[in-house]
Amino acid sequence: MPRGSKDKYTDKQKRKAEHIAQSYEAQGVSEQEAEARAWATVNKQSGGGERAGGSGQQTPTAAKQAARESSARRALATRRGIPRPGSKLESMTKQELMDLARKRNIAGRSTMRKQELIEALRKPS
Template identity: 80%
Template sequence: MPRGDKDKYTDKQKRKAEHIEQSYEDKGVSKDEAEARAWATVNKQSGGGERIGGSGQKKSPAAKAQARASSARRAVATKHGVPRSGQQLEDMTKAELMDRARKRHIAGRSTMRKDELIKALSSKE
């Protein structure tokens, strides 16, 4: 049987646990086991009961806007294959190297291994 006080859980978490528990009981799992599994599932999905102080640090609206803009820039750069600043060829995946070689029209790139791609790209720079 689950231990501990359930007072710190939200009503939504309690309803979810009841629903999960009922589902397990319908499958033939004992009441105690169903309750234990239900609360384990709720804990895994939501991290347990309510936390004192909310959900961590509070950011100012300006800091949030800056973080969103920065995140958006990184996402666009990743989508378009723009290398991260300071990224070495050795740190790139073979797919990234192939893409870069394709953009630079390096002949024979499709049969090259990663180390050969690095060598070819280094000589083209």
């Protein structure tokens, strides 16, 4: 399959890419950039062309779905102010801790010291 060929994509994927591209163009993005973003979105959502053939091993649909759900859960946690696993509160600045406390509606945060903010953020909400 030559680079840029969309033969391996389903009609539904092609329609989706076209719709996404039109949306970007309506926002003032150039036609070429809109098309590139649209196909990148389709590829991220579905793992590329779904018709048989081509190169490499296709990721199973169930695995793609699980990855999307996991990604959505992480994004929601970020919006709620829950730090990602592995990110240590001690390494954050006081301002970052204040922002996190604000997202979680922790009372009295404006008068807390850095260590008090860390302790308050560690408590389950």
